Amino acid sequence: MHEIINPATEEVVATVPASTRQDVDAAVVRAARAQTGWAALAPGDRARHLRRFAAAVDAHLEELALLEVREAGHPIGNARWEAGNARDLLDYAASGVERLTGSQIPVAGGLNVTFHEPLGVVAVIAPWNFPMPIAAWGLAPALAAGNAVLLKPAETTPLTALRLAELALEAGLPEGLFQVLPGDGPVAGDALVEHPGVAKVVFTGSTAVGKQIMAKCAAHVKRVTLELGGKSPNIVFADADVERAAAAAPGSFLDNTGQDCCARSRILVQRSVYDRFMELLEPAVRAFTVGDPTDPATRMGPLISAAHRERVRAYVREDAPAAIRGEAPAGKGFWYPATVLEAAPDDRTATEEIFGPVAVVIPFEDEAEAVRIANATDYGLSGSIWTRDVGRAIRVSRAVAAGNLSVNSHSSVRYWTPFGGFKRSGLGRELGPGALAAFTETKNVFISTEETL
Ligand code: NAD
DSSP states (O other), X not given: OEEEEXXXXXXXXXXXXXXXXXXXXXXXXXXXXXXXXXXXXXXXXXXXXXXXXXXXXXXXXXXXXXHHHHHHOOOHHHHHHHHHHHHHHHHHHHHHHTTOOOOEEOOXXXXXXXXXXXXXXXXXXXXXXXXXHXXXXXXXXXXXXXXXXXXXXXXXXXXXXXXHHHHHHHTTOOTTSXXXXXXXXXXXXXXXXXXXXOOEEEEESOHHHHHHHHHHHHHHTOEEEEEOOOOOEEEEOTTSOHHHHHHHHHHXXXXXXXXXXXXOOEEEEEGGGHHHHHHHHXXXXXXXXXXXXXXXXXXXXXXXXXXXXXXXXXXXXXXSOOSEEOOOOOSSSOOOOOEEEEOOTTSHHHHSOOOXXXXXXXXXXXXXXXXXXXXXXXOOSEEEEEOSOHHHHHHHXXXXXXXXXXXXXXXXXXXXXXXXXXXXXXXXXXXXXXXXXXXEEEEEEEEXXXXXX
C-alpha cells in the first residue's frame, strides 16, 4: 500500500495498493485479449472511441486538475493545462488513426505496399513530475495505433492515472485495453519491462533508471522509447531584448517548482549585459508567486516530497551565498525557495539535474563560448536562445545538441510537434506527426502480378 501525500499540506489524500508481479502477469493476459479485438476495429470506430474518451476527460477536466493539485502540489492553473493536454492528445491521436497510411513503392513484376502493424501490449512507465500529460503522451498514440496499454504511474502520483482508466471504461473502451498498475518501480515497473508479453516500453524518468530499463529491453530486443533528464541552457546574447529575456527567465526554471525535464536551469548570459540581466532577474524571480496551489494566482507550489527536498538541499546549502534567493512558506509542505547561484560551467550545480527551483547563471564572452558551455553536459533535451540576429538564432539552434529548442521563447512542448532528447536525455521521439507510427512495426508486402502458368 502507498499513502498518497498532498505535498502542500502533508495530509494523506488516499491509500493505493501496490501492484505485484502476479498483478502484472494477469494484466498482460487481459490486455492481449482486448488488443486483438481493438486492432481489428475499423479505423473510424477506433477513432470514435478515442474521441469519446477525450470528451469524457473534457467533462471531468476540473476534477482531474484538482486531483493533480492534491497528489502533485501543482498550482491549479498548471493542473488545468495538464488535464487539457491529456484531452487534446487523445483528440489528436484520434485524428491520426485514419491517416496512419503505409506506402506503395514501385517494383517490377508486382505491387509493393507497406502496412503499419500495431505492436500488441505497450507499457508506459511515467514519472511524478507531469503525471497526466506524460501518461497521455504514450497512452493516446499507442491506443490509436491499435495497441493495448499498461500504465505504471509513479509511486507518489497514481490518482489521475487511475481516474483516466475509469473514464476510458465509461467512454466505452474495451475492458482490459487500458489498465493502470500503481506500485513500485522495481516491482511493477520491472515486471512490465521483463514481461515477454510486453512489446514496447515507453519510459519517462531519470537517466539512471532509463539506462537499466534499456539494458533489460536489450535482452528481449524489446522496443523502447526513453524520455530522460535534462540540464537545459537559456542563452541570452547581448543583442537580445534583455528586458524580455529576464522577464521570461523565472518561468523557465521555476514552473512546476523546477521539476521539469525541460527546465532552463543553466542561464548563460553574455558578459556585456550580465549585470543588467541580473538586475532585472531578481525582481522577476521575487514576483513569481509561491504558495497555496489551489489559489489561481499561485505560480509555484511545493516540491513533490520530503525526500526530494532533501535531494535538492544536498545540492544547495541554505547558508551558501546565492545571487538570488526567493521566499518559501514556513510550516507544513515540502517548500523550497527559488534560488539562483553564480557558477562555473563545470560546477556540479551546473552539470547535474537538480530538479528543483534552482538555476545557475554563467557569463560567456562570445557565440562560440556560449555553444561550448551549452553543449558541456551529458544531457540534450531542450534550450532557449535569446537574440535579435536571425542568422545567429539559426546558427546556434543548429549547433546546440538538444532535441527541443526555442528562440526568444521557452516553449518546448506542443502535442503536434516532435519531442525527445539528444545524448543521455533519451532515445526516440514522442508527440508530433510520427507519434502513432512509433507504436507500430512496418511490414513490407510484395504481391506478384505475374500471370499464373
Ligand atoms: P524515476 O526514474 O525515479 O521514476 C520514473 C518511473 O520509473 C516511476 O514510475 C518509477 O516507479 C519507475 N521506476 C523506477 N525504478 C524502476 C525500475 N527499476 N524498473 C522499472 N520502472 C522503474 O524518475 P522520477 O524521479 O519519477 O522523475 C524525474 C525524472 O524524470 C527526471 O530526471 C526528469 O528529467 C525525468 N523526466 C523526463 C521527461 C522527458 O520527457 N524527457 C519528462 C518528465 C520527467
